[in-house]
Amino acid sequence: MSPTPAFVDKRPAPGLDNVVAAETILSHVDGQAGELVVRGYHLAELADWPFEQVLELLWSEQTAMNISARAIRSLLGEARLRSFELMQPLLPGLPSLTSVEALRLFLSSLPDYETTPHHLMAVAAVPVFTTAIIRSRQGLVPIAPDASLAHSADFLRMLSGTLPSPEKVRALDTYLTTVADHGLNASTFTARVIASTGAGLFSSVVGALCALKEPLHGGAPGPVLDMLDAIGTVAEIEPWLLGALGRGERLMGFGHRIYRVRDPRADVLKDAVSTLKEGSDRIAFAGKVEEAALALLKEKKPMRPLQTNVEFYTALLLEAVGFPRDSFTNVFAAGRMAGWTAHVLEQECTGRLIRPQSRYIGPDPK
Numbered sequence: 001m002s003p004t005p006a007f008v009d010k011r012p013a014p015g016l017d018n019v020v021a022a023e024t025i026l027s028h029v030d031g032q033a034g035e036l037v038v039r040g041y042h043l044a045e046l047a048d049w050p051f052e053q054v055l056e057l058l059w060s061e062q063t064a065m066n067i068s069a070r071a072i073r074s075l076l077g078e079a080r081l082r083s084f085e086l087m088q089p090l091l092p093g094l095p096s097l098t099s100v101e102a103l104r105l106f107l108s109s110l111p112d113y114e115t116t117p118h119h120l121m122a123v124a125a126v127p128v129f130t131t132a133i134i135r136s137r138q139g140l141v142p143i144a145p146d147a148s149l150a151h152s153a154d155f156l157r158m159l160s161g162t163l164p165s166p167e168k169v170r171a172l173d174t175y176l177t178t179v180a181d182h183g184l185n186a187s188t189f190t191a192r193v194i195a196s197t198g199a200g201l202f203s204s205v206v207g208a209l210c211a212l213k214e215p216l217h218g219g220a221p222g223p224v225l226d227m228l229d230a231i232g233t234v235a236e237i238e239p240w241l242l243g244a245l246g247r248g249e250r251l252m253g254f255g256h257r258i259y260r261v262r263d264p265r266a267d268v269l270k271d272a273v274s275t276l277k278e279g280s281d282r283i284a285f286a287g288k289v290e291e292a293a294l295a296l297l298k299e300k301k302p303m304r305p306l307q308t309n310v311e312f313y314t315a316l317l318l319e320a321v322g323f324p325r326d327s328f329t330n331v332f333a334a335g336r337m338a339g340w341t342a343h344v345l346e347q348e349c350t351g352r353l354i355r356p357q358s359r360y361i362g363p364d365p366k
Helices: 051-059 069-096 099-108 118-137 151-160 166-178 186-196 201-211 221-231 234-246 264-274 280-300 310-321 325-350
Strands: 027-030 035-038
Touching (some): 035 051, 035 264, 051 069, 051 151, 051 325, 069 118, 099 201, 118 151, 118 325, 151 166, 166 264, 186 201, 186 325, 201 325, 221 234, 221 310, 221 325, 234 280, 264 310, 310 325
Antiparallel strands (some): 027 035
């Protein structure tokens, strides 16, 4: 009598963990080693690159127009002007919308017949739309782009109305670069699924933004600042953290779905934040919170690897360069738009509809 074959569990992993759904030349995340590789470069190697150079890296070989970072800078400037023009009729509708809802509205308005290459337009539009949303919510008039400036410099100028310091421009460049691409995360996968239907780039990135909207993916940097505000003083750091852990609350800015060790993006952003003069007291206080939180997490949750993630220093950096916390998800989208567009272009080249199977576990027909 032959032995009974061993049971093979064919159920999909919850959340599709470890399921390979695409091959890509764009980025690789190694959660066990704490590494992020973007087209052959470790993230730390890209930290000082202008954002336009990162776009060149991600877009090269993906389009018929392989262009240099210098040309991308010029084309983005022109596309920012075009975005500002297209945005004007929608400004009256802003007061009733949240920041992300307003960005979704603006991105949805970009016409598929737009003659500017769509990947350029999508990247150019987000800073224009984001700063207009911020200023409108503050009762201020949106500022038109300056096409002669680099992308990050104009982003900050449209926010404040003044030319930013070189330190702030470098910090924002580092942030946009750091979050530009990160494997097949939820929003990027959404973009690729939509792109595989032939819906076009604008529809694909609007879907990606919708996937980014809530705290499980992309919406947590603001609450890091809420946590720092709630702690208040150095003397309250440990009592507050112990109280939060005792109530079973998550410490914002710690732990990640993929990384079993420290998120490499956290170190890059920590270095970038350390160069900023504005907010130095806040940054020093946050460093003490981080130190205490890591020690307590190691003590209280020894079986769970909970290290500092990208959100912790994202919050500090974006606050220091002048962004209000309710705009953080939109600024994140400004950086991740680089990866979204690159993945859409890559998916469109395959010409294959993404159509996975499901396993039926409902009742049999009567």
